[in-house]
Amino acid sequence: MAEGRIWRISGPLVIAEGMKGSMVYEVVEVGEERLIGEIIGLEGEKAIIQVYEDTTGLTLGEPVRGTGNPLVAELGPGLVGSIFDGIQRPLSELWHRVGDFVTRGVKLNALPRDRKWHFVPREGLDRVGPGDVLGHVEETPLVRHLIMVPPGVSGRLVRLAEEGDYTVEEEIARVEADGREEPITMLQRWPVRTPRPHARKLDPEIPMITGTRIIDYLFPIAKGGKGAIPGGFGTGKTVMQHQLTKWSDTQIKVYVGCGERGNEMADALHEYRRLQDPETGRPLLERSVFIANTSNMPVAARETSVFLGVTIGEYYRDMGYHALVVADSTSRWAEAMREISGRLEEMPGEEGFPAYLGSRLAEFYERAGRVVCQGSPEREGSLTITGAVSPPGADFSEPVTQNTLRYVRTLWALDVNLANQRHFPAISWLTSYSLYSEIVSGWWAENVGPEFPEFRAEAMRILQEEAELSEIVRLVGMEALPERDKLTLEIARMIREDFLRQNAFSEFDSYSPPRKTHLLMKLIMAFYRRAKELVEEGVPVSEIVKLPVRYRIARAKETDFREFDALYEELMREMEEEFSRLGGGS
Numbered sequence: 167m168a169e170g171r172i173w174r175i176s177g178p179l180v181i182a183e184g185m186k187g188s189m190v191y192e193v194v195e196v197g198e199e200r201l202i203g204e205i206i207g208l209e210g211e212k213a214i215i216q217v218y219e220d221t222t223g224l225t226l227g228e229p230v231r232g233t234g235n236p237l238v239a240e241l242g243p244g245l246v247g248s249i250f251d252g253i254q255r256p257l258s259e260l261w262h263r264v265g266d267f268v269t270r271g272v273k274l275n276a277l278p279r280d281r282k283w284h285f286v287p288r289e290g291l292d293r294v295g296p297g298d299v300l301g302h303v304e305e306t307p308l309v310r311h312l313i314m315v316p317p318g319v320s321g322r323l324v325r326l327a328e329e330g331d332y333t334v335e336e337e338i339a340r341v342e343a344d345g346r347e348e349p350i351t352m353l354q355r356w357p358v359r360t361p362r363p364h365a366r367k368l369d370p371e372i373p374m375i376t377g378t379r380i381i382d383y384l385f386p387i388a389k390g391g392k393g394a395i396p397g398g399f400g401t402g403k404t405v406m407q408h409q410l411t412k413w414s415d416t417q418i419k420v421y422v423g424c425g426e427r428g429n430e431m432a433d434a435l436h437e438y439r440r441l442q443d444p445e446t447g448r449p450l451l452e453r454s455v456f457i458a459n460t461s462n463m464p465v466a467a468r469e470t471s472v473f474l475g476v477t478i479g480e481y482y483r484d485m486g487y488h489a490l491v492v493a494d495s496t497s498r499w500a501e502a503m504r505e506i507s508g509r510l511e512e513m514p515g516e517e518g519f520p521a522y523l524g525s526r527l528a529e530f531y532e533r534a535g536r537v538v539c540q541g542s543p544e545r546e547g548s549l550t551i552t553g554a555v556s557p558p559g560a561d562f563s564e565p566v567t568q569n570t571l572r573y574v575r576t577l578w579a580l581d582v583n584l585a586n587q588r589h590f591p592a593i594s595w596l597t598s599y600s601l602y603s604e605i606v607s608g609w610w611a612e613n614v615g616p617e618f619p620e621f622r623a624e625a626m627r628i629l630q631e632e633a634e635l636s637e638i639v640r641l642v643g644m645e646a647l648p649e650r651d652k653l654t655l656e657i658a659r660m661i662r663e664d665f666l667r668q669n670a671f672s673e674f675d676s677y678s679p680p681r682k683t684h685l686l687m688k689l690i691m692a693f694y695r696r697a698k699e700l701v702e703e704g705v706p707v708s709e710i711v712k713l714p715v716r717y718r719i720a721r722a723k724e725t726d727f728r729e730f731d732a733l734y735e736e737l738m739r740e741m742e743e744e745f746s747r748l749g750g751g752s
């Protein structure tokens with residue numbers, strides 16, 4: 167391994183000389199304290215290193231040692247429920263061992279070495295290959311962790327451990343190939359910058375249900391999809407990401423707090439502790455992994471935090487789970503790239519961001535997907551990725567937002583005006599889009615309601631029309647509009663206020679499952695249809711909007727979804743009566 171000396175130090179960046187034989191992306195240990203760094207460039211015998219720990223106090227001439235390995239994640243039982251920093255040191259351990267301040271050069275295993283897991287072997291195995299399931303452990307009451315043959319290993323299974331308790335370092339199997347025997351433990355290592363292999367990619371055509379109506383109905387994301395949430399300060403990016411981790415129908419949630427304030431992350435964790443899995447009522451922590459690289463932590467580790475997150479997500483995908491990785495915020499990661507690139511005096515691209523900004527974002531988002539996993543038994547898994555983007559001044563034309571849009575297929579654009587009006591989620595229905603809406607439409611029609619495609623198109627049309635009509639209203643006033651258009655405006659208001667608006671902090675409305683979402687839209691559409699008939703008969707819109715059922719529809723979303731069917735029936739009856747009365751009287 168190369169052994170050189172520090173030649174120059176510039177913030178998180180160190181240049182070492184005498185590093186002949188090193189590789190780009192090799193992990194190195196920097197200085198007497200052996201800080202963790204990664205080589206990001208080589209010039210002759212000089213290595214350019216980004217250091218993932220605070221470099222204050224390093225001096226020229228201190229040793230730099232190569233390790234010969236890329237940055238790897240430790241994968242195995244014990245990930246779920248953990249909180250890691252950007253280089254996968256368990257944060258609770260770190261605080262425990264070294265206090266709040268001195269955290270440099272501390273080497274900690276990501277996964278506990280002393281803990282034993284109850285391993286149950288699979289029966290009837292003979293020859294095995296990558297991804298084949300050897301057995302399982304119950305990692306938490308919510309997650310059965312499959313122990314798989316690591317990528318690249320195949321041969322005859324010469325030994326499989328009996329059912330019993332083992333640590334992640336004890337051998338649980340042995341595979342023989344070409345006369346060589348390879349021991350297998352429950353611990354795998356995988357380079358974070360390399361996508362994990364799968365057997366086959368599948369089209370993402372099943373929706374990831376989020377429980378947020380504007381997403382599920384108007385701008386859906388598929389399992390295995392990729393989405394971005396750009397928005398100015400205070401528009402609801404963090405709340406949105408929490409909602410996705412809390413409620414989406416995914417079995418593994420990886421939350422990457424990247425460069426955001428430490429107290430926000432602490433709040434998030436605190437709140438998370440109280441949350442329950444909607445299906446089982448057990449703590450949601452039992453399906454979650456946290457990675458925290460907050461604004462007070464070294465900037466270079468923001469990059470490792472996002473790649474660590476997707477690597478963990480892929481690992482659970484490989485077990486046949488639906489995993490979700492959320493990153494808050496990718497802008498802070500991009501800013502770290504800009505800082506490092508600036509110190510390298512690279513030719514800057516737009517607004518000082520490096521020219522490779524786009525390709526780096528692509529390497530992140532392109533790890534999303536729905537796949538047939540490697541190995542037997544046959545299984546499918548998915549990894550969905552959503553990233554928050556915080557453009558300065560909420561200006562979406564800036565490079566991070568624009569580059570992100572090239573790689574994601576869903577955009578939930580948060581609107582400052584909506585946030586100011588306290589219309590949450592502040593997802594703009596005029597500028598957001600989803601390239602998954604066509605393909606998930608079939609799922610809704612089949613599983614929830616056959617009217618879905620029609621309702622969705624109708625709702626979108628009404629909202630568009632409202633935007634056009636409000637221009638006219640601004641010029642000539644509401645009174646000049648024909649009754650038909652007044653009705654369109656009223657229905658648009660119902661869609662916005664009674665359907666799209668959804669308080670994340672409301673007990674019964676935070677989560678709206680597909681059936682409730684659809685029935686709520688059905689109420690509004692039924693109201694629209696009946697109202698249209700009456701308007702044609704000459705009943706003024708001002709009379710129609712006074713109907714009591716109109717107010718009951720407005721409050722309907724606050725009803726528990728378990729009681730929603732009954733409410734729906736009741737309101738449909740009431741609507742019928744009130745409309746008949748109004749129609750009869752005209």
Ligand SMILES: Nc1ncnc2c1ncn2[C@@H]1O[C@H](COP(=O)(O)OP(=O)(O)O)[C@@H](O)[C@H]1O
Pocket residue numbers: 397398399400401402403404405406590591592668669670671
């Ligand atoms: N879906 C929501 N429901 C209710 N309130 C929300 C919602 N989204 C955002 N808010 C309000 O807006 C505030 C700021 O949201 P936050 O997610 O922290 O913004 P950002 O991360 O974009 O800066 C929250 O504290 C909350 O009061």
Ligand SMILES: [Mg+2]
Pocket residue numbers: 403404405426
């Ligand atoms: Mg935030």
